[in-house]
Amino acid sequence: MSFEIKYKDARGRSGILKTPHGKVQTPALMPVIHPGKQTLDVSRYGVDMVITNAYLMYKYQDLREIALEKGVHELINFNGPIMTDSGSFQLSLYGDIDVSNREIIEFQEQIGTDIGTSLDIPTPPFVTRQRAEREMEITIERAREALEVRDNLMLNSVVQGSTYPSLRAKCAEALGEMDFQVHPIGAVVPLMESYQYSTLLDVVMASVEHLPDSRPRHIMGAGHPMIFSFAVALGCDLFDSAAYILYAQDDRLLMPEGTYKLENLVEMPCSCPICNNYHPEDLRQMKKDERTKLLAQHNLHISFAEIRQIKQAMADGNLWEMVERRARNHPYLLDAVRKIKKYTPQLEVYDPPYKKSAFFYSGPESLNRPEVYRHLERLERLPHKERLLILPPTLKPYHKYIETDLEIFFSNTFNPDLRKTDDLQIAFADIPFVFIPLEIDDVYPLAQNESPQTIDQDSRKFLNEHLKAIIDTYREVIISEKVLDVFDLRPRTLGVPHGNLNQTPPKDQILSDQEKVEYMADYQFGSGSGKALFEGDTNITKSRKTGKIRHIYDKDDLIATLRARDGVLVLGMEGARRLHSHLPYPVNRVVVNEDAEPFAREGKSIFAKFIIDCDMNIRASEEVLVVNQDDELLAFGKSILNAEEFTSFNTGQAVKTRKGGF
Numbered sequence: 001m002s003f004e005i006k007y008k009d010a011r012g013r014s015g016i017l018k019t020p021h022g023k024v025q026t027p028a029l030m031p032v033i034h035p036g037k038q039t040l041d042v043s044r045y046g047v048d049m050v051i052t053n054a055y056l057m058y059k060y061q062d063l064r065e066i067a068l069e070k071g072v073h074e075l076i077n078f079n080g081p082i083m084t085d086s087g088s089f090q091l092s093l094y095g096d097i098d099v100s101n102r103e104i105i106e107f108q109e110q111i112g113t114d115i116g117t118s119l120d121i122p123t124p125p126f127v128t129r130q131r132a133e134r135e136m137e138i139t140i141e142r143a144r145e146a147l148e149v150r151d152n153l154m155l156n157s158v159v160q161g162s163t164y165p166s167l168r169a170k171c172a173e174a175l176g177e178m179d180f181q182v183h184p185i186g187a188v189v190p191l192m193e194s195y196q197y198s199t200l201l202d203v204v205m206a207s208v209e210h211l212p213d214s215r216p217r218h219i220m221g222a223g224h225p226m227i228f229s230f231a232v233a234l235g236c237d238l239f240d241s242a243a244y245i246l247y248a249q250d251d252r253l254l255m256p257e258g259t260y261k262l263e264n265l266v267e268m269p270c271s272c273p274i275c276n277n278y279h280p281e282d283l284r285q286m287k288k289d290e291r292t293k294l295l296a297q298h299n300l301h302i303s304f305a306e307i308r309q310i311k312q313a314m315a316d317g318n319l320w321e322m323v324e325r326r327a328r329n330h331p332y333l334l335d336a337v338r339k340i341k342k343y344t345p346q347l348e349v350y351d352p353p354y355k356k357s358a359f360f361y362s363g364p365e366s367l368n369r370p371e372v373y374r375h376l377e378r379l380e381r382l383p384h385k386e387r388l389l390i391l392p393p394t395l396k397p398y399h400k401y402i403e404t405d406l407e408i409f410f411s412n413t414f415n416p417d418l419r420k421t422d423d424l425q426i427a428f429a430d431i432p433f434v435f436i437p438l439e440i441d442d443v444y445p446l447a448q449n450e451s452p453q454t455i456d457q458d459s460r461k462f463l464n465e466h467l468k469a470i471i472d473t474y475r476e477v478i479i480s481e482k483v484l485d486v487f488d489l490r491p492r493t494l495g496v497p498h499g500n501l502n503q504t505p506p507k508d509q510i511l512s513d514q515e516k517v518e519y520m521a522d523y524q525f526g527s528g529s530g531k532a533l534f535e536g537d538t539n540i541t542k543s544r545k546t547g548k549i550r551h552i553y554d555k556d557d558l559i560a561t562l563r564a565r566d567g568v569l570v571l572g573m574e575g576a577r578r579l580h581s582h583l584p585y586p587v588n589r590v591v592v593n594e595d596a597e598p599f600a601r602e603g604k605s606i607f608a609k610f611i612i613d614c615d616m617n618i619r620a621s622e623e624v625l626v627v628n629q630d631d632e633l634l635a636f637g638k639s640i641l642n643a644e645e646f647t648s649f650n651t652g653q654a655v656k657t658r659k660g661g662f
C-alpha cells in the first residue's frame with residue numbers, strides 16, 4: 001500500500017491512496033452501501049471508494065454465500081476499492097454480536113475487500129475514564145490480533161479513547177507503531193450529531209498529532225458536508241456517508257451550509273440535476289421510495305461537490321478561507337474554529353509558508369492562522385536596529401506607497417538626529433501581520449494579503465498587544481499619528497515629534513537593495529544568512545519591466561533569484577554553497593542515504609524513502625539543501641513535504657531538486 005501527498009494546505013493533504021482495486025484521490029468521501037438493500041447506484045458521483053458492512057454479510061446466510069463465492073465487489077456491484085466495517089457499529093447499538101475479531105478479519109480477507117477493519121470497541125463520548133481506558137486496551141489488543149490473522153488485507157485500525165485527548169493520543173501512538181494502512185478516528189458520531197465540534201476538535205487533534213503522517217485518517221461517520229473542510233484542515237483524509245441516504249429517508253437535504261427540510265422548501269437549494277428538474281412540491285407529492293432516491297441523489301451531488309471544492313482550495317492554498325466561510329454556517333462550528341487557536345503552533349508546522357493564493361482576512365479567527373503566528377516568530381530572525389519608525393498601512397506592497405507618509409514624517413521632524421536613517425527601522429503596522437519591516441514587505445504573505453479597512457475590536461487588541469512587545473525592544477520609537485488613529489493606540493512613552501525641518505531623504509537611502517535582500521534572506525533562512533549569502537562584491541539585477549530585484553550575482557556566479565510573485569529567494573549554485581557553509585548542520589538540510597547520492601548529484605528529485613535525517617524545522621514549500629551523511633552538499637531544491645513527513649513517508653517525492661552537480 002502506498003499513500004502519497006500531492007498538495008498540502010493547513011494541516012490537510014490532498015493525495016493518492018493505492019489499493020488493490022485502484023487509486024483513491026484524497027480527501028475522499030465513501031458512500032455507505034447496504035450489502036442487501038442498496039438500490040441506488042453511487043458510482044456516478046465521483047466516487048473513488050465505497051464502504052460496506054462485512055458483519056451484515058457475515059450474519060445473513062444468503063449474503064454470506066454470495067460474498068464468499070463471488071466476492072464483495074460483485075455482491076455490491078462496485079468495481080473500485082471497497083472498505084469494509086467489521087460490525088463494531090452493531091456492537092455499539094446492540095451491545096453484543098456473534099462474531100469474533102479473528103473470524104471477521106478472516107472473512108474480510110476471503111471476500112476480497114480492499115481495506116478491512118478489526119472489531120474495535122466504539123466507546124461513546126463522556127464515559128468514565130476507567131471505562132474508556134479499559135475498552136481502548138481491548139481495541140488495541142484486537143488490532144494487534146488482526147495483524148496476525150491477516151494475509152494481504154490492508155487494515156484499518158481505529159483510534160478510540162472517548163473524549164479523553166490523552167487516551168486518544170495514547171491509542172494513536174500504540175496503533176501508529178504497528179503495520180496498519182489506514183486509521184479511522186472512531187466513535188465521534190454522537191459529538192457531530194449534538195454539534196459538539198469543539199470537543200470533536202480536541203479528539204481529532206489528539207489523534208492526528210500522534211498518528212503517522214504517512215497513513216490516511218478516516219473520520220468515521222462524518223457524512224455532513226458542513227464539516228468536511230474543517231476536518232480536512234485538521235488532517236483528516238477520508239469520510240464516509242450514510243447521511244446521504246439516512247437524511248433522504250427523513251426528507252432532509254444536505255447542504256454545506258446546513259440541512260433543509262423538504263416540508264419547508266419553497267425552492268430547491270442548489271443547481272444539481274435534481275434541484276434543476278424538480279420543484280419541492282413535485283417531490284412532496286411523490287411516493288416515498290421515489291422521493292428518497294431523488295433526495296439521496298441530491299445529497300450525493302452536493303457532498304461530492306464540497307469534496308471537489310476542498311481539493312481545489314488545497315491546490316490554490318486557500319483552505320483556511322474556506323473553513324472560515326463554512327464556520328459561519330453554525331455558531332458551534334464557529335466556536336470550534338475559534339478554538340483552533342490553541343493548536344496554532346502544531347498546525348504551523350504543517351501549513352506551507354508559501355501559497356498561490358493571497359491571505360484573506362475574514363474575521364478575528366484569521367488572526368489565529370499559522371501564517372500570522374509564523375510571521376511573528378520569524379521576525380526574531382531579522383537584524384535589530386536602535387530606532388523604530390512605524391508607518392500606517394497603505395496599499396501593498398507598502399514600499400510603493402510611502403512617499404507621502406515619509407514626507408510628512410521627515411518634514412515634521414524637529415530633531416535632526418531622527419532624520420538619520422542608518423540605525424532606523426521603518427516598519428508598517430497592519431492587520432493581521434501587525435509589524436511589517438520595510439525590507440521584507442514583498443515576501444509572502446506580507447504583500448499578498450487583504451483585510452477590510454474597518455478594523456474590528458479583536459484585531460485592534462491583537463495589534464496593540466503584539467506591537468507593544470515589539471516596541472519595547474527599541475531604544476527610540478516614533479509612531480506616525482495616523483497609526484495611532486487607525487489602531488486607536490495609546491501612546492505611552494511614544495511622542496510624535498513636530499517641527500518643520502528639512503527634506504525627505506532619497507528613497508534609496510532609506511532602503512538599499514543590498515539591505516533588502518539581506519533582510520529577506522534572514523527572514524527566510526535564519527539570522528545571519530543575508531550577510532553570509534550576499535557578502536563581497538554582489539551585483540543585483542532588476543527587471544526592466546517592473547523594477548523589481550531579479551538576480552543577485554557574485555561576478556558571474558548566481559547566488560539567488562528573487563521570485564517575483566512571493567518574494568522567495570531561490571538559491572543558485574553559489575548561494576547554496578554559501579548557505580551550506582554558513583548554516584551549521586543540520587539546519588536547512590535534508591540528508592539522503594548512499595543510494596540516493598548519485599541521483600541527487602545529477603539533480604534528480606529526492607524521494608522520501610531515501611531521507612535518513614533532516615532539520616526538523618523544515619516546512620513544505622521551502623528552499624532546502626540536500627546533503628549526504630558527511631554533510632557534503634549534493635544538491636538544493638524545494639521541499640514538498642515538511643520534516644515530520646520526510647521521516648514518516650516511504651513513498652513519493654519529498655524534495656523537488658532544482659540543481660545538483662556539486
Ligand SMILES: [Zn+2]
Nearest residue numbers: 270272275298
Ligand atoms: Zn441539489
